[in-house]
Amino acid sequence: MKNLLFILFLMLFVACKTNSEEKQTPVTIKEDVTFLADDKLEGRQTGTDGEKAAAAYIASRFQSLGLEAKGTKDYFQTFSFKPKTDPHQEVNYTVKDGDSTITGTNVIAFLNNKAENTIIIGAHYDHLGYGAEGSLFRGESQEIHNGADDNASGVAVLLNLAMTLKEKNTGNNYLFMAFSGEEMGLLGSNYFTKNPTIDLSKANYMINMDMVGRLKQDSTLAVYGVGTSPILKHVVKANNSKFNIIEKESGVGPSDHTSFYNSDIPVLHFFTGQHEDYHKPGDDTEKLNYEGMNTIATYIFDIISDLDDNGKLPFRKTKNESEExxxxxxxxxxxxxxxxxxxxxxxxxxxxxxxxxxxxxxxxxxxxxxxxxxxxxxxxxxxxxxxxxxxxxxxxxxxxxxxxxxxxxxx
The missing domain is CATH 2.30.42.10 (PDZ domain)
Structure with missing residues (x-):
């Protein structure tokens, strides 16, 4: 009960701040990360109360920014599934009452510029709770895996972009999505592409941020998917003055952009690299590079600005490096x-x-x-x-x- 009251208090505080003082003191990337990676959310494992509290927080942030709800119910798109017993089997999203199922929740908002096409900007917000499958922690006791970098960092940059893009770069609409179920196999993004709340034929391209919180001293930033449309490699290079960019052409990788690439949508995926705290309890807020996250948000905004008058980008298939x-x-x-x-x-x-x-x-x-x-x-x-x-x-x-x-x- 104390945890729930704490969460509700923080949500009310942020909602009041964004509604009454947004022009003077907008919510910062650090404040968003601090809420999402707090112990009180118990690691945001898919389907848990902690993940639901995170979903409610993200929805309240979308609402405070004046974004239109674009889920199947308000800002939320829920999906139920039975966990896989074989990693190679298809996920069963259609389940019967009484099955041991989990319900995840995508959080979706829309910025309507009355444009022909829509840019999708996404980041997953779920993590591993007290050490679900995928944890690399080998301690004897259960500990909370807060996932500050993975992936409170990506959600915080997403929310920053939502704030920055209001009334700017109006050549496209924007769909902002916080995905559930990524850690269990890209489930939320996969479900959305099969049950979209917009016309996916009008999707221009998709930007994904997953683990963008630990930019190192050498400013190395990985950008995947540069081969999924002919112009992307040039745009990534032309707008860069801060980073040592590591490019990968493939649109396939271990994050949610893959679901959109598989739907023939160009993608760009941003990533600052793995580290010793990956999928461990040590992935906490004090270890993040917040200045680096702001710089990444600005860089992505510049790429979007550059592409604003380019119309709908053509899709191009890339070599699937994972098959090799x-x-x-x-x-x-x-x-x-x-x-x-x-x-x-x-x-x-x-x-x-x-x-x-x-x-x-x-x-x-x-x-x-x-x-x-x-x-x-x-x-x-x-x-x-x-x-x-x-x-x-x-x-x-x-x-x-x-x-x-x-x-x-x-x-």
Whole structure:
């Protein structure tokens, strides 16, 4: 009861602030993240009271910005599903009464500029609660996974863009969406594309923000989907003066933009990289780079501004890089630095009690050889890893500063 009262108080405070003082003191990105990643929401796992409180907060923010409700009931689009027992099976959104089902809630708002086409701007707001499937935490007790970077950061940037785009760049309408069920398999975005609340044939392109809260000192920003329309690569480059951009052409990836790419809609996905707190209790608000998030929001706004008079962007299919990923039976126990574009595979984190830790590998090491295979990039690393079975022994060679270090590995 105390948690609920706290949540209602904060929602009332923010609603009052945005309604009465918006022109003087708009809600900041940091304030939105602070609410969404508070312990009181208990990690926003899909279908829980914490996620429902987050949905209500986002809806109140949309309302305070004067955005039109575009769910199936007010700002909300609920969907019920039975959790998958096999990761390769289709999700059953049509369930019978009495089944052990979960209900997720997309939160959807519309900015109507009376334009022909609509830009979709999205970010998922669910996370892992006390450590649902997907958690990388190996502690003995349950702890709240607040998901400040994943993905309160993306929702906060979405809300900032909703505020900034009012009465600007009116060549398109805007649909703002906070997705549920992303952590369980892009369920909310997938459901929306099958049950849209607008005419998807009028969707111009889709922008997705997932984990944009930890911009590093080198200002590296990943932008995926630049190949999904011919103009996107140029626009991403032409509007950049702040970032070291890592581009990927593919419209397929482990976030909600994939659902829209699969509906033949051009996409851009923004991401500041994984880190040691990914899917762990340590992903908290004090570790975010709020200045970096504001800079990313401005950059996305500039891209939208540049495209405002370009009409409807043509869609182009891209090579699905995930189809080339080899299957492997073992893991090294490292978190790769997905934003590293040098030779080899740079380690961004080490998992507890895994082969890499036992071999003495460290964060920042660059894997250049695994067994007999040279490692030049992520794909060659995965190909090398796919040749090993549980119990195999081999050697790994890494660059550590100016030195090369060789270590024994047992899978």
């Amino acid at each position: 990923v080899p299957r492997f039976k073992v893991g090294l126990g490292v978190i790769p630095d997905y934003l590293y574009d040098g030779g080899g595979l740079r380690i961004d984190g080490i998992s507890e009690d895994k082969p890499a830790q036992k071999a003495g590998l460290q964060k920042g090491d660059i894997v250049v050889k695994l067994g007999d295979s040279l490692v030049t990039d992520m794909m060659s690393y995965m190909r090398a890893l796919s040749t090993f079975d549980t119990g195999d022994k081999t050697k790994v060679k890494v660059k550590r500063g100016d030195d090369e270090v060789e270590a024994d590995i047992e899978f």
